[in-house]
Amino acid sequence: MRTMGQLLDRKGHQVVTVSPEATVKEAARLMSDRHIGAVMVVKAGGEIAGIFTERDVMRRVVAECRDPMRTQVREVMTASVACCSTKTTLDEVRTLMRERRIRHMPVVEDGKLVGIISLGDLNIVEEEIRIETIQYLEQYLYKP
Numbered sequence: 001m002r003t004m005g006q007l008l009d010r011k012g013h014q015v016v017t018v019s020p021e022a023t024v025k026e027a028a029r030l031m032s033d034r035h036i037g038a039v040m041v042v043k044a045g046g047e048i049a050g051i052f053t054e055r056d057v058m059r060r061v062v063a064e065c066r067d068p069m070r071t072q073v074r075e076v077m078t079a080s081v082a083c084c085s086t087k088t089t090l091d092e093v094r095t096l097m098r099e100r101r102i103r104h105m106p107v108v109e110d111g112k113l114v115g116i117i118s119l120g121d122l123n124i125v126e127e128e129i130r131i132e133t134i135q136y137l138e139q140y141l142y143k144p
Helices: 004-011 024-034 054-062 090-100 119-141
Strands: 038-042 048-053 104-109 112-118
Touching (some): 004 090, 004 104, 004 112, 024 038, 048 054, 048 104, 090 104, 090 119, 112 119
Antiparallel strands (some): 038 048, 104 112
């Protein structure tokens, strides 16, 4: 069974972060520039304060007619963040993401943020697993 640690080793451990004091405009620009759907909100000491996603922008900024130049991320972020560890399996993460209807999951080890995975990351790995399984079965069935 593949784990989040194995996925991060392949994908990379880079996490884009902003401070709670950053403006929504700053965070949105960063997300746009990096082509990502979420940034982790991290306090000065490295503690996770929340996550700020495209969904937060739509629901808490645009829909409420807030000024992105003046609104701080802390005011509109999702503060309750579901996390997993490097030992968590793909199936466990997929289940948690489906149940909570979330698209991004931070990976934490020993209280430190070590990566983030998205639903797209999981889909890529699961497709690779399906292809490997099909190839194995074809070799088994059609072996001379």
